[in-house]
Amino acid sequence: MKQIYMDNSSTSFPKAPGLGKIMGEHIDQSGMNMGRGGYSASFHLEQIAVETKEKLCAFFNGTHSRNVIFTSGATLGLNMIINGLLEPGDRVVTTSVEHNAVARPLHALTKKGVHWERFPSAPDGSLLMEDITRTLAPQTKLVIATHASNVSGSLISLGPIAEFCNKHHIFFVVDGAQTAGSQTMDMAALGLDGLVVPGHKSLLGPQGIGALILSDRLAAALHPTVLGGTGSRSDLLEMPDFLPDRFEPGTLNIPGIVGLNYALTFLMEQGVETIRDQKELLSQRFLEGLSVIDEVRLIGPGMGMPRESVFSLVFNHRDQGETAFLLERDYGILTRSGLHCAPLAHQALGTFPQGSVRFSFGYFTTAVEVDAALLAIQKIAAR
Numbered sequence: 001m002k003q004i005y006m007d008n009s010s011t012s013f014p015k016a017p018g019l020g021k022i023m024g025e026h027i028d029q030s031g032m033n034m035g036r037g038g039y040s041a042s043f044h045l046e047q048i049a050v051e052t053k054e055k056l057c058a059f060f061n062g063t064h065s066r067n068v069i070f071t072s073g074a075t076l077g078l079n080m081i082i083n084g085l086l087e088p089g090d091r092v093v094t095t096s097v098e099h100n101a102v103a104r105p106l107h108a109l110t111k112k113g114v115h116w117e118r119f120p121s122a123p124d125g126s127l128l129m130e131d132i133t134r135t136l137a138p139q140t141k142l143v144i145a146t147h148a149s150n151v152s153g154s155l156i157s158l159g160p161i162a163e164f165c166n167k168h169h170i171f172f173v174v175d176g177a178q179t180a181g182s183q184t185m186d187m188a189a190l191g192l193d194g195l196v197v198p199g200h201k202s203l204l205g206p207q208g209i210g211a212l213i214l215s216d217r218l219a220a221a222l223h224p225t226v227l228g229g230t231g232s233r234s235d236l237l238e239m240p241d242f243l244p245d246r247f248e249p250g251t252l253n254i255p256g257i258v259g260l261n262y263a264l265t266f267l268m269e270q271g272v273e274t275i276r277d278q279k280e281l282l283s284q285r286f287l288e289g290l291s292v293i294d295e296v297r298l299i300g301p302g303m304g305m306p307r308e309s310v311f312s313l314v315f316n317h318r319d320q321g322e323t324a325f326l327l328e329r330d331y332g333i334l335t336r337s338g339l340h341c342a343p344l345a346h347q348a349l350g351t352f353p354q355g356s357v358r359f360s361f362g363y364f365t366t367a368v369e370v371d372a373a374l375l376a377i378q379k380i381a382a383r
């Protein structure tokens, strides 16, 4: 049976064509360190790192490539912001559908006196305009919003939040885990202070590499939370005060950087708009097919609504975990069931604690695969 991978929200698969080869060649032929060696191979790797940052900066329209900090993924970037910025007494606001990468570090800080509030969520996981201004108060220090829910696929309207934050000088950070590489993002136009992206989802790179892109204002206010050697200002016991070194201690994931650099070139050749439009067509095809299947409930925006190609389904009278098992065993379809590391989202969407079965498409998902998934859903629902 042919496998049909529908867990791209977790990590994209396949990756950019040729990614493994390019990373393997790097490790076998020039797997040295950078920023620490006084030899040309090390300088060359440093150039690749800078080039990768320039691509990321251009891709998301950030301020400057030095404001791009390599991380291991979205989780580390979010932790660096949350733990490096918030002090007891500070107020932080998020959406109601945040991933545990935001929820867990914030929950830990509430025990130290940080006040955390959430925008109420519409039934499909989107944000209601009137709730934005009602929840945001000028004394808020930080707002974090996921660009899209990894449960419902709802796209969060960032514009109105950005407008309020810019007006009141509130730091606004976006978790781009579900949209980086599949939706356009313009940090400068929105006036964002931070964008967190993983390399391994729609950017089609490897696991273990991601980026945190900072505005100058947020970079100046942020304290480094991981300290160590940077290969620069080794005479100091303090972290250097310049970017990116202030936030990049330790040996970086150079094979990951090489891979991400390669994947970004591939993405730029395809064009994010093309990727977005292609996935949108598949989404509408899937939604149309779902609309005639009984005993299955879609959680999230329906046909014609803005969304990511992430679909949570609840199979009536069935265990969601068992359904995911049947999908693989009988149809070769790989999905993810449960709470998707986002219990708050499931609470907001009314699917806690049973969760859902999540289907998520990637750039390489085909219409044939979508139709096969619809047929499998129909058959399992009718059993």
Ligand SMILES: Cc1ncc(COP(=O)(O)O)c(C=O)c1O
Pocket (backbone or CB within 6 Å): 009, 010, 072, 073, 074, 075, 076, 099, 101, 146, 148, 149, 150, 175, 177, 178, 198, 199, 210
């Ligand atoms: C919305 C959201 N934020 C953060 C993360 C964490 O990303 P990573 O595993 O790359 O750290 C995920 C992962 O699925 C996610 O969906």
